[in-house]
Amino acid sequence: MREICSDDALSRAKFMDVEISSESNIFVKKNLVYKIFKDDLGKKARDRKERKVEILSGIKTKTKGLVLPIDKIVVPSGDRRIFVGYTMPFIRNSQTLFDYAVRRNNNIEYLALLSRISKTLRAIHNLPEDIVIGDLNFFNILVDKSLHHYFIDLDGAMISGMENDRVPSLTARYFATRRIPYCVNVNTDRLTMLLYFYNSIFARDIHEVKRYEYDKRSEQIKALKDLKNLFRELKRGDRKVPHIPYLDEVFGNVNSYSKLSLKRKY
Numbered sequence: 527m528r529e530i531c532s533d534d535a536l537s538r539a540k541f542m543d544v545e546i547s548s549e550s551n552i553f554v555k556k557n558l559v560y561k562i563f564k565d566d567l568g569k570k571a572r573d574r575k576e577r578k579v580e581i582l583s584g585i586k587t588k589t590k591g592l593v594l595p596i597d598k599i600v601v602p603s604g605d606r607r608i609f610v611g612y613t614m615p616f617i618r619n620s621q622t623l624f625d626y627a628v629r630r631n632n633n634i635e636y637l638a639l640l641s642r643i644s645k646t647l648r649a650i651h652n653l654p655e656d657i658v659i660g661d662l663n664f665f666n667i668l669v670d671k672s673l674h675h676y677f678i679d680l681d682g683a684m685i686s687g688m689e690n691d692r693v694p695s696l697t698a699r700y701f702a703t704r705r706i707p708y709c710v711n712v713n714t715d716r717l718t719m720l721l722y723f724y725n726s727i728f729a730r731d732i733h734e735v736k737r738y739e740y741d742k743r744s745e746q747i748k749a750l751k752d753l754k755n756l757f758r759e760l761k762r763g764d765r766k767v768p769h770i771p772y773l774d775e776v777f778g779n780v781n782s783y784s785k786l787s788l789k790r791k792y
């Protein structure tokens with residue numbers, strides 16, 4: 527994997543946009559995003575990130591929608607160099623899946639998108655690099671104008687046994703309210719997708735959603751009917767997480783859903 531020097535990369539660059547997030551700075555130049563981790567990353571975490579970035583950059587897959595590292599960004603320090611970040615393709619004219627979900631005005635289109643995203647999730651889980659996304663919140667998926675989707679922030683994933691960085695708050699609350707220790711695996715990724723889906727429909731945690739309300743909304747969004755048993759099981763508060771399907775398995779043929787669901791109502 528090629529290395530570019532941060533001084534070089536950053537001082538010569540005229541960045542058109544800068545996005546500040548909690549753990550990194552995102553710079554954009556031409557078709558590339560420069561993701562630079564914040565300074566407080568310790569040596570161990572930094573080494574782990576570097577290894578993950580190397581593995582991610584080596585992924586060979588036909589599956590579209592994975593935003594993978596291109597070059598490592600390093601800073602010289604004496605006769606050594608410190609890994610500080612990486613470059614990746616810039617996804618132009620995109621918004622986060624979270625923003626898309628909030629602003630959507632077509633539920634069929636939304637369900638079809640989620641269905642495609644869950645297929646990509648399955649493909650990621652099936653990669654030989656052994657990846658569990660971990661922080662699969664709707665801010666870590668981008669959606670462009672043509673409704674193509676992109677998984678970003680993959681450096682935070684659990685890769686080849688190396689631990690993940692963060693966990694999504696919705697899923698963390700799900701485990702906490704059941705008093706079960708958080709556990710990161712492919713089923714938890716599927717659970718996260720499902721919880722964020724419910725959240726985008728009801729705008730709150732599932733334990734606050736009443737049954738009659740669920741049934742009422744199911745009249746508008748048929749997918750909810752298909753997910754009703756799972757919803758009940760999740761609400762029961764058992765100390766065990768049930769087996770969660772990939773969303774495309776439950777959504778079935780999205781276009782067959784009632785015309786009623788065309789317009790979002792809440």
Ligand SMILES: Nc1ncnc2c1ncn2[C@@H]1O[C@H](COP(=O)(O)OP(=O)(O)O)[C@@H](O)[C@H]1O
Pocket residue numbers: 545547548549550552559561593614615616617618620622665666668678679680682
């Ligand atoms: N490749 C990219 N193309 C376009 N926007 C991006 C890209 N990578 C990151 N962003 C923007 O920066 C934000 C934070 O990026 P992310 O990789 O999730 O950082 P963090 O690890 O700090 O959460 C994203 O929500 C998105 O708005």
Ligand SMILES: [Mg+2]
Pocket residue numbers: 547665666679
């Ligand atoms: Mg992120």
